[in-house]
Amino acid sequence: MLEVKRLSAAYGQHIALEDVSLRVGRGEIVVILGANGAGKSTLLKAISGICEGKVSGSVRMNGHEVVGERADRIVEEGVALVPEGRGIFADLTVEENLLLGAYPGRARDEERANLGRVYRLFPKLEERRGQVARTMSGGEQQMVAIGRAMMSNPAILTLDEPSLGLSPLLSKELFQSLKAVRATGIGILLVEQNARASLAIADRGYLLENAHIIHEDTAANLMRDPAVQKAYLGGAGASAAGPRRAGVAAPAAPMPSAPRPAAGPSPSDIAAAAISSVPGSRPAPTPPPAPKVSPPPPPPPAPPPVQTAPPPRNGSATAKPGAHGIEIDALVARARDMSSGRSAMPAGPRPAPAQPRPAPAPQRPAMPDLSSHGDRLKEVLAEIEEAAARARSRSTRSPGPPNRDID
Numbered sequence: 001m002l003e004v005k006r007l008s009a010a011y012g013q014h015i016a017l018e019d020v021s022l023r024v025g026r027g028e029i030v031v032i033l034g035a036n037g038a039g040k041s042t043l044l045k046a047i048s049g050i051c052e053g054k055v056s057g058s059v060r061m062n063g064h065e066v067v068g069e070r071a072d073r074i075v076e077e078g079v080a081l082v083p084e085g086r087g088i089f090a091d092l093t094v095e096e097n098l099l100l101g102a103y104p105g106r107a108r109d110e111e112r113a114n115l116g117r118v119y120r121l122f123p124k125l126e127e128r129r130g131q132v133a134r135t136m137s138g139g140e141q142q143m144v145a146i147g148r149a150m151m152s153n154p155a156i157l158t159l160d161e162p163s164l165g166l167s168p169l170l171s172k173e174l175f176q177s178l179k180a181v182r183a184t185g186i187g188i189l190l191v192e193q194n195a196r197a198s199l200a201i202a203d204r205g206y207l208l209e210n211a212h213i214i215h216e217d218t219a220a221n222l223m224r225d226p227a228v229q230k231a232y233l234g235g236a237g238a239s240a241a242g243p244r245r246a247g248v249a250a251p252a253a254p255m256p257s258a259p260r261p262a263a264g265p266s267p268s269d270i271a272a273a274a275i276s277s278v279p280g281s282r283p284a285p286t287p288p289p290a291p292k293v294s295p296p297p298p299p300p301p302a303p304p305p306v307q308t309a310p311p312p313r314n315g316s317a318t319a320k321p322g323a324h325g326i327e328i329d330a331l332v333a334r335a336r337d338m339s340s341g342r343s344a345m346p347a348g349p350r351p352a353p354a355q356p357r358p359a360p361a362p363q364r365p366a367m368p369d370l371s372s373h374g375d376r377l378k379e380v381l382a383e384i385e386e387a388a389a390r391a392r393s394r395s396t397r398s399p400g401p402p403n404r405d406i407d
């Protein structure tokens, strides 16, 4: 289904990915293991069309070449990304976050069915559908991020270090959830620092080192491989008999759990583009491992995430109220409000859950501050703005249904 051939990516003179080939089939979990800086995030970004570097080679989705395509087109081909750091909208409710994921044309007609599917997979999200995302635990926020990606009706889900920052218990729940996602037939490409847990649920895996795939095998074989054990599984196989397999670098640096410091838009910020559908908003930050009692970290100093959205296919997409009566136009306005700082994350403890929210403000959404982002993003956001304007003019001609019915 997803076939990557000789994919390379370079940031200026720095080659971050070279001649990488892999495939992900339907209903298959494929894990990418690699040390820090090996090129794992670059690989996911290159597949999703959001790599800042120069990309060459081939990525085919069901036979269609997508290298060179815009990120939103790649989402339409069925590839959804759950970025590192989640990229969910902190001040929107669970359900609003999910509905934003249904923006791609391939998903809009099946919004209700997909929402039902997400709620069946993650019953807790249905219970908490009116809860503001920022008040969710880290694991629940990760479920929202995965659920939102699934709302785009993907055939392939790619995830960048989804267990980052989660407690062992929440990580376990997360990996169980991924198995449930696989059972629906979706193929999963998983970049994970937790090699043991990811290999335990994966079907196959690739080792990525210094921009190259150096080995591929079944997950079971990788688990048993002494060199893999030594490099990625905490040295359990360091004393095991058997020769080192050529190609597996001697103990790779252990993969730390701390996110990289922000230096401009982070990969996860940029990656949020592939699954999101409204312009610039600050995502909920990854909480510390014990989020129930710890106060959330302050908003990151980095610029707001780059959020690209697919333009409406026929100019009417943004006018259509969601299956639950929520207009994407209104959500765009709310997300824009967040990006302008009016709904910044507080530094205090997490507020009480499940607060009912007032109806979205009807004013026209203005463009967020784009000064720190690229021209491509500006173009895409401008298209969204135009689509929203079309939606508004249409809604003044024929009044639509109530704004929301989720509480």
Ligand SMILES: Nc1ncnc2c1ncn2[C@@H]1O[C@H](COP(=O)(O)OP(=O)(O)OP(=O)(O)O)[C@@H](O)[C@H]1O
Pocket (backbone or CB within 6 Å): 011, 014, 016, 034, 035, 036, 037, 038, 039, 040, 041, 042, 043, 052, 053, 260, 267
């Ligand atoms: N936007 C960028 N500009 C320049 N260099 C970059 C950029 N993004 C990544 N790199 C470099 O490319 C290499 C691969 O980075 P990448 O983020 O893909 O690694 P990774 O395997 O995901 O690492 P980690 O596990 O630490 O997240 C690194 O050397 C990194 O410094």
